[in-house]
Amino acid sequence: MSSSHKNLSDFSHIQVASATDYKFGIVVSQWNSEVTGALLQGAYDKLIAQGAEDKNIEIIHVPGSYELISGSDILLRDSSFDAIISLGCVIQGETKHFDFICDAVAHGLSNVAIKYNKPVIFGVLTTDNLQQALDRSGGKHGNKGEEAAITAIQMAEISKKY
Template identity: 60%
Template sequence: MASNLKNLSSYSTHKLPDISGKKFGIVVSEWNDSITEALYSGALDTLLRHGAKKENLYRYDVPGSFELTLGAQYLAQEEEIDAVICLGCVIQGETRHFDFICDAVAHGITEVGMKYNKPVIFGVLTPDNQQQALDRAGGKHGNKGDEAAITAIKMLGFFQS
């Protein structure tokens, strides 16, 4: 479902696992930081609201969304990290650069999760313009950071079941 048809901050809390002892790595792109900081705030608030301990949340910044994959790999290889959340924003421009970056990041994040057999979450906005990004970073369509955090929580529940 397109995010303009669903609020990214609305989700089911049915059967959420206990995450009080889980450790989360959060990798945040510095590019489009007004957007990525809002995504981080959403993810942080969601994790804390559902029982994560502040001391078990580790934030690391990378220069851009392309670097999220390597940042995620550094965290995923750490045995004590239970899940990794990647937060970024790539806004469509006038060149094909957007396509290459988005494709590389999506595939890279997927590969890291498969390689380390743990949740590595794609919390990357890929809007056409700045307003669409704002709408999905705490605006009228909710916050993709909330969605990324609840996805990590639910995937940890899946692994526990």
């Protein structure tokens, strides 16, 4: 089924572990705040719904998606975090800036995950336009922030087991 007809945040087909025993960091970009604010709310609400305590969720705001890399690195200097959720939104423009930023953020976040051997979740929307971003941040395609939270819980659980 194409994503144009599907809520991408439907997790009814999987069993998600409780988030009660985990500490999460959320790093969120201030750029495109209408979108990133909705992603943050979705991630936070999903973590709470899965049993995470507010005191075990640390949220920091960074200027843009590129800074998600440094923000994630800064949080992981505290080894008590079980997973980091990075939330941002990069919308295609008329220049190659979009390609450079998306590539750098993806590589940078994966490098931070490797550096600390901790899950760093890529919750960055990379869309052609604002409407696509709105559709994926609480609109007709669900909320990528919720998806990132579920992924963080699943990865924290896997890390705990192995």
